[in-house]
Amino acid sequence: MSAVFHWRLQVRPQQLSCLHTSASLESKEWEKKNKKVFPPQLPDEPRRPAEVHHSRRQIKYSKDKMWYLAKMIRGMSVDEAVAQLEFNDKKGARIMKEVILEAQEMAVKHHNVEYKSNLYVAESYSGKGTYLKRIRYHGRGMFGIMDKVNCHYFVKLVEGSPPKTEERTSLDHAKEYVQHLKNRTIIHSL
Amino acid sequence: MAMPMRRTLVVLHRATCRRLTNAEASLDVRQPVPLFVPVRTKKRYFIPPAVRARAKPEGNMEAKARAAGIVNRQENYERPINISCTAGIFDPYIPPEGDARLSTLSKEGLKQRGEQIKQSASSQLAIRKIKEHDSLFTTKTFAERAQEIFVEAHNALTQFNKQKIHSLVTERCYPEMTRGNRFKTIHWSFVESLEPPRVVHARCPDMVSKGNLYAQVTVRMHSKQTLAVYDRFGRLMLGSEEQPKDVLEYLVIERHLVNPYGQWRLHGKIVPSWAPAKDPIIKTVMIPGPKLSAVQELDAVNFEVPKPEAVQWYK
Numbered sequence: 001m002s003a004v005f006h007w008r009l010q011v012r013p014q015q016l017s018c019l020h021t022s023a024s025l026e027s028k029e030w031e032k033k034n035k036k037v038f039p040p041q042l043p044d045e046p047r048r049p050a051e052v053h054h055s056r057r058q059i060k061y062s063k064d065k066m067w068y069l070a071k072m073i074r075g076m077s078v079d080e081a082v083a084q085l086e087f088n089d090k091k092g093a094r095i096m097k098e099v100i101l102e103a104q105e106m107a108v109k110h111h112n113v114e115y116k117s118n119l120y121v122a123e124s125y126s127g128k129g130t131y132l133k134r135i136r137y138h139g140r141g142m143f144g145i146m147d148k149v150n151c152h153y154f155v156k157l158v159e160g161s162p163p164k165t166e167e168r169t170s171l172d173h174a175k176e177y178v179q180h181l182k183n184r185t186i187i188h189s190l
Numbered sequence: 191m192a193m194p195m196r197r198t199l200v201v202l203h204r205a206t207c208r209r210l211t212n213a214e215a216s217l218d219v220r221q222p223v224p225l226f227v228p229v230r231t232k233k234r235y236f237i238p239p240a241v242r243a244r245a246k247p248e249g250n251m252e253a254k255a256r257a258a259g260i261v262n263r264q265e266n267y268e269r270p271i272n273i274s275c276t277a278g279i280f281d282p283y284i285p286p287e288g289d290a291r292l293s294t295l296s297k298e299g300l301k302q303r304g305e306q307i308k309q310s311a312s313s314q315l316a317i318r319k320i321k322e323h324d325s326l327f328t329t330k331t332f333a334e335r336a337q338e339i340f341v342e343a344h345n346a347l348t349q350f351n352k353q354k355i356h357s358l359v360t361e362r363c364y365p366e367m368t369r370g371n372r373f374k375t376i377h378w379s380f381v382e383s384l385e386p387p388r389v390v391h392a393r394c395p396d397m398v399s400k401g402n403l404y405a406q407v408t409v410r411m412h413s414k415q416t417l418a419v420y421d422r423f424g425r426l427m428l429g430s431e432e433q434p435k436d437v438l439e440y441l442v443i444e445r446h447l448v449n450p451y452g453q454w455r456l457h458g459k460i461v462p463s464w465a466p467a468k469d470p471i472i473k474t475v476m477i478p479g480p481k482l483s484a485v486q487e488l489d490a491v492n493f494e495v496p497k498p499e500a501v502q503w504y505k
Binding site: 037 | 231232234236373374375377418420421422423424425426427473474
């Protein structure tokens with residue numbers, strides 16, 4: 001059962017040039033966002049809120065497990081997020097708390113943020129780091145390829161109070177559905 | 191996956207065929223298969239790199255790297271020293287108390303204005319030494335030139351033109367001017383000069399070896415300037431665009447006399463001890479309080495924020 005060489009099924013060299021053009025192993029795009037300088041604001045413009053981007057790379061944890069914690073603190077104020085992570089039992093929570101405190105300190109020292117509590121978590125997510133592959137031995141000479149996982153964690157703190165998300169109850173959803181049904185009509189009819 | 195099974199089947203078939211004689215082959219009689227059949231374990235198609243890399247590299251790594259053409263940067267254990275400027279201000283000028291506070295029409299004001307540099311002998315000596323190396327040096331023209339250097343350097347700072355700033359400002363002064371300014375926007379303008387700039391002080395120290403002369407001349411400048419500093423997000427941090435301020439400054443200009451390509455460059459500023467406090471920044475800053483033990487309480491009513499003592503310092 002030898003593999004038949006189908007040229008069309010494989011990727012042509014011309015197509016190869018457009019693969020993997022943006023992200024590479026050493027790309028530090030998130031950190032570069034801290035270097036962007038905005039032009040001076042005119043006095044009648046609303047005050048632009050300060051933003052701080054921070055990340056930690058190659059954390060020895062799973063990106064899927066990290067995602068749960070990252071999703072939990074999205075939209076929280078910094079103090080609330082730190083409190084929640086401090087009393088969470090997961091390993092990733094301790095690392096995330098360190099990252100957020102570092103980001104807060106950076107914001108006050110270098111990015112002209114006035115009050116360190118006046119920050120909220122605007123974006124927070126985890127990404128895949130480099131994986132090391134090892135053999136996991138099973139019985140009967142079988143083996144599995146074990147992945148030693150690493151992940152990155154990215155967080156963006158913005159100055160100001162956290163935005164209020166409007167809570168929609170199930171009744172609101174039901175009303176909207178009924179209204180949608182009532183809005184149905186037949187166009188171009190007599 | 192089919193390959194190992196096929197191989198085993200082929201071997202088994204061969205084994206059976208060998209045993210069968212011609213007569214038996216026609217009758218299709220099978221003898222029992224020999225017990226000793228080379229059956230392979232499941233072939234590992236993928237071996238992770240860590241298993242293969244157990245063998246430690248032997249031989250001369252240096253020679254191999256050289257053969258491969260890999261160049262490693264040499265680690266420098268030396269620290270570079272810059273000799274085109276001195277590290278500080280030698281024998282700094284102490285500005286008299288109340289300079290530029292008194293009106294020029296009063297008696298004290300006239301005395302101050304009439305203060306000639308001829309009072310200080312060492313300054314005269316220094317100026318004589320400078321004239322030996324640079325014959326076109328006069329205090330009047332130099333004062334004008336100093337102001338020009340100052341204005342050009344600050345204009346280059348607003349545009350952040352590194353090459354130009356380095357040519358107008360010494361290496362000692364450059365980090366003081368530009369620290370923390372990389373991600374900020376600075377709007378500075380020189381409105382007018384209130385008094386003509388004057389040379390008030392001069393010194394000619396020689397560093398390390400005798401004859402290696404550097405000249406440091408202090409120029410007094412009273413002028414109107416506007417300054418507005420914006421942070422990374424375009425928000426005003428300090429100063430204002432429209433409101434000009436009166437500024438009395440003592441600039442120190444330096445030149446390496448022995449060097450034929452030496453230029454007069456801004457070396458630093460002298461801030462007198464009686465200088466008025468600067469405007470506060472548009473931000474609340476937390477000053478850490480005194481360290482208390484677990485039992486003590488902070489006396490907020492009687493607590494005074496510690497103020498720095500009034501000392502002359504040079505920037």
